[in-house]
Amino acid sequence: MAERTIHMPKRFTGVSPLNFVLLVALGGVILTSMGKVAPSPQQLADGVPDMTRLVGRMLPPNTDPDFLARIARRILETFQIALVGALIGIVLSLPIAWFAARSVSPLGRGNLLAKAFVSFLRTVPDLVWALLFVASIGLGAVAGTMTIVVDTIGFCGRFFAEAMEDAEKEPQEALSAIGAGRGSILVGAILPDIMPSLVNSSLFALEKAVRSSVVLGLVGAGGIGQELKVAFDLFQYRNASMIILTIFVIVFLMEVCTDKLRARIQ
Amino acid sequence: MLDHATNTQTADTTEQPQAAPLIMACGLTKSYDRRNMVLDGIDLRIWAGERVALIGSNGCGKSTLLKSLIGLHPISGGTLECFGNPVGAQSSRAQRLQMRRQTGFVFQKHCLVRRRTVLSNVIHGLYGDRGSWRAFSHSLAPEEWRARGLQALDEVDLADKAMRRADALSGGQQQRVAIARALVRRPQLLIADEPAASLDPVSGRNVMNLFSQLCRAHGITLLYTSHDMDHAIDYADRVIALKCGKVLFDRPAEKVTPADLKVTFDG
Ligand SMILES: Nc1ncnc2c1ncn2[C@@H]1O[C@H](COP(=O)(O)OP(=O)(O)O)[C@@H](O)[C@H]1O
Ligand SMILES: [Mg+2]
Numbered sequence: 001m002a003e004r005t006i007h008m009p010k011r012f013t014g015v016s017p018l019n020f021v022l023l024v025a026l027g028g029v030i031l032t033s034m035g036k037v038a039p040s041p042q043q044l045a046d047g048v049p050d051m052t053r054l055v056g057r058m059l060p061p062n063t064d065p066d067f068l069a070r071i072a073r074r075i076l077e078t079f080q081i082a083l084v085g086a087l088i089g090i091v092l093s094l095p096i097a098w099f100a101a102r103s104v105s106p107l108g109r110g111n112l113l114a115k116a117f118v119s120f121l122r123t124v125p126d127l128v129w130a131l132l133f134v135a136s137i138g139l140g141a142v143a144g145t146m147t148i149v150v151d152t153i154g155f156c157g158r159f160f161a162e163a164m165e166d167a168e169k170e171p172q173e174a175l176s177a178i179g180a181g182r183g184s185i186l187v188g189a190i191l192p193d194i195m196p197s198l199v200n201s202s203l204f205a206l207e208k209a210v211r212s213s214v215v216l217g218l219v220g221a222g223g224i225g226q227e228l229k230v231a232f233d234l235f236q237y238r239n240a241s242m243i244i245l246t247i248f249v250i251v252f253l254m255e256v257c258t259d260k261l262r263a264r265i266q
Numbered sequence: 267m268l269d270h271a272t273n274t275q276t277a278d279t280t281e282q283p284q285a286a287p288l289i290m291a292c293g294l295t296k297s298y299d300r301r302n303m304v305l306d307g308i309d310l311r312i313w314a315g316e317r318v319a320l321i322g323s324n325g326c327g328k329s330t331l332l333k334s335l336i337g338l339h340p341i342s343g344g345t346l347e348c349f350g351n352p353v354g355a356q357s358s359r360a361q362r363l364q365m366r367r368q369t370g371f372v373f374q375k376h377c378l379v380r381r382r383t384v385l386s387n388v389i390h391g392l393y394g395d396r397g398s399w400r401a402f403s404h405s406l407a408p409e410e411w412r413a414r415g416l417q418a419l420d421e422v423d424l425a426d427k428a429m430r431r432a433d434a435l436s437g438g439q440q441q442r443v444a445i446a447r448a449l450v451r452r453p454q455l456l457i458a459d460e461p462a463a464s465l466d467p468v469s470g471r472n473v474m475n476l477f478s479q480l481c482r483a484h485g486i487t488l489l490y491t492s493h494d495m496d497h498a499i500d501y502a503d504r505v506i507a508l509k510c511g512k513v514l515f516d517r518p519a520e521k522v523t524p525a526d527l528k529v530t531f532d533g
Binding site: 183 | 382401
């Protein structure tokens, strides 16, 4: 029997010269950046009066019935964009995630292509997608819905694929041993196993869709954002404050609802 | 030296039925990484109606052999025939599926879909049959499949638990559901990989009893692995011992001696 040796794990021995240099460099980068883009005390002091003047012109929020009716129609449109977009996106995400998931994908190693596609959809920001769709489809709600669809696939495609990769392997192998094909394994073993996480991701996607559909109007893709842009462009600050308040209320309500739903599913 | 003596001796004493064997492996090799041979030249014949126990210490390649037999892992070398069809790295997907559809497989544990009902899990055993996209849930499956599923459950004495979620059952009950799932299609061959290893002794004996009784009743060939010597001897007609990826001995269960077992499981 060979001599047994026991190794004691190393304890902290101080910062190595290389790490020290890296830390100093990092500190330098942060400090110079702050000098460039962070507000200086002077700017802050100058900004405060302007800010208070703006808030003053925003109050009280406009409660004119005609205006409120118009806002309500826009809110409804925003919800429709978010709901339809998220729903289509979630449904499309399922097959895309299946293609993208490692060791589950019917494409084999080709799953990386599907993964790259999903990453691409995700890395381009939603406002940029909205600009593209407004330019190609035209102004209005349809461009907004398309944006939400793409945004949702970028988000759900990734999380669905990760859930599929983490699904329990033993039941899948058991069904495979029975002679089940890949599709049957997906429906029979993978989807039931990851159902809670699918629902969870979908609720997050819905929340995210509501939040982004609110701003899509800024670039002309429909919804309440359009009214906000008009209000700022025409210096109608009392309208703007009403719109901001409504946006806050709907996003907040949305989050409360999805939290409730999530709690029931756990 | 010992292996050779026993091997030649058993080859003479085992009387061989006329029909072609259900499974025939010659010089079967398998390696996961092209360097270490997990299976190193396995010769093996299994005839219809036999109950065969495959024994060996942990990590000697029992599971690997079982999975290779039904094409869950591609084999690295040698020849393998299952139900008269050659199985190999080159066998087509359709061939492999065809073969799996004549085989039931029971794993050690965790092999049920947890969030589905017991009955749905049993009906999963019909996956691969025509129209089986509906098999994922009992409530969508054809009436005839539901009836077969319930009957299979009745055979393992769990018909009253049909609508429970699979993960609400005890380990022994789950294993019985797995048996029902494997038998619902009335396969020619039933393969079980350490079906009793994760169970307490009493449940383990129940499960093994159920296996041997159901296989005999339906004329199903049974091939199972175990690292429990009593299970191997009590429920099998024949015992095949693996050691270091080779067949150590292959003889009728009643002729296996304690000395044989000692050689099999000792370092
Ligand atoms: N999927 C796999 N990839 C790589 N090596 C594996 C894999 N499965 C098993 N092995 C190796 O093959 C050997 C035999 O394993 P296994 O067939 O599970 O043994 P047993 O079932 O007899 O305990 C072990 O050394 C194990 O590490
Ligand atoms: Mg094993």
